[in-house]
Amino acid sequence: MAGFLGIDHALIVVRDIDLVRDRYATLGFTMTPVGRHPWGTSTSLAMFDQCLLEIMSIYDESLLDEKPVGDFRFGRTIYKHLREREGISLLALHSEDAAGDVEIVQRRGIVSQGTIAFGRDVVLPDGRPDRTATTLKILYDPALPRLSNFICQQHRPELIYVPQWLSHPNGANGISRVTILARPEHQEKVRTRLSGLYGAEAIFDHPGGFGARTGNGVFVVADRAAVEKIYGALPVSLRDAAEPCCIAIHVTVSSVARVIPFLDAAEAEYRRDGNEISLVDAEAYGNVFLAFSERP
Structure with a gap:
């Protein structure tokens, strides 16, 4: 089990998600089908036990300002970083208690813009559709935009850590x-x-x-x-x-x-x-x- 705010995943933003997804698959990673977030970003994952790799791109620029938290816009931030260059944009920190963990880091001087609660449609390996439930606590630092974080708690981990997706040909x-x-x-x-x-x-x-x-x-x-x-x-x-x-x-x-x-x-x-x-x-x-x- 991951301890306090372990490395959960980095958001690797790319212009052509299908191309880069195929390249990761060629390296022996089992990549999930491309999914969509409500703020206009598309995603494909290589899942491990309580952490993952995430490749992300933009599928709908009209949604970039959805689900704002104060001055922070998740989709807009990804879009801005991708316009600058491909690469890691934000980094997620694993949590089993997002509300409690954000209080700890706030006491150490880390600023949180607030909470995003959302779901993402998924299709499981057996073909069944379902929907995830996730809470994010945004920890954006304007002085370190590409080292900013969000605390990530999965409320339906069985839809994320699916056994078939945890098995990778490259080990x-x-x-x-x-x-x-x-x-x-x-x-x-x-x-x-x-x-x-x-x-x-x-x-x-x-x-x-x-x-x-x-x-x-x-x-x-x-x-x-x-x-x-x-x-x-x-x-x-x-x-x-x-x-x-x-x-x-x-x-x-x-x-x-x-x-x-x-x-x-x-x-x-x-x-x-x-x-x-x-x-x-x-x-x-x-x-x-x-x-x-x-x-x-």
């Missing part, structure tokens, strides 16, 4: 890390943000920056030199990123050897360091470096 079973690219002069405000979410005791040292432990996985904050040493050259659209942003997701797998045939079949260039593999071409997967590490 994927979770998320262990999200890497944040931040220039040295911006790292202090990122530290303040992560300390507000998780407490100062969650912060640890890391080359090129620092990290923060969550209830599921870690955030690692690093400058460009440290990021490129791990993953290779940044995509052109990220090299001059003005603000800190998430640029890599580490997926756990039962065995690295199980992943390699999919990477070879997809002709995906990768680096291998022991029991960890990272893909070199971030641009092909929504401006995200995907990495795989073993967790049986």
Whole structure:
């Protein structure tokens, strides 16, 4: 079970959801059918136990301002980020008690704009239609727009964590890390943000920056030199990123050897360091470096 505000999922915003969804499927992920949110965004998921990968795009610009929370518009925010470039927009934090968890982070200085309650139509693997029920607590920070979060509580998890969707041919079973690219002069405000979410005791040292432990996985904050040493050259659209942003997701797998045939079949260039593999071409997967590490 995920602990306090574990990494739930990053919203990988892309212009062509069908194309990128197919690319993730080629890597051995079981992708859900494309669904729709009430604020105009489309979505396809790779589900793990209490966390996931989400690919998102826009299907109806006329809905972007639906379900506003104060000055925050979910669809409008995704649209704005996608107009700038593909990549991770917002990041969801897992919760079993959204109301209680938001009170904790507010006491640490994190601002919440309020609540969005919504449902999304789904078609289960056996063909039955149903509708999810989700509560979001928005934690948007105008000073860190691409590191803003929302607390996410699923009230009908049986419609999200469906056994058939949890089984991936490549053996994927979770998320262990999200890497944040931040220039040295911006790292202090990122530290303040992560300390507000998780407490100062969650912060640890890391080359090129620092990290923060969550209830599921870690955030690692690093400058460009440290990021490129791990993953290779940044995509052109990220090299001059003005603000800190998430640029890599580490997926756990039962065995690295199980992943390699999919990477070879997809002709995906990768680096291998022991029991960890990272893909070199971030641009092909929504401006995200995907990495795989073993967790049986």
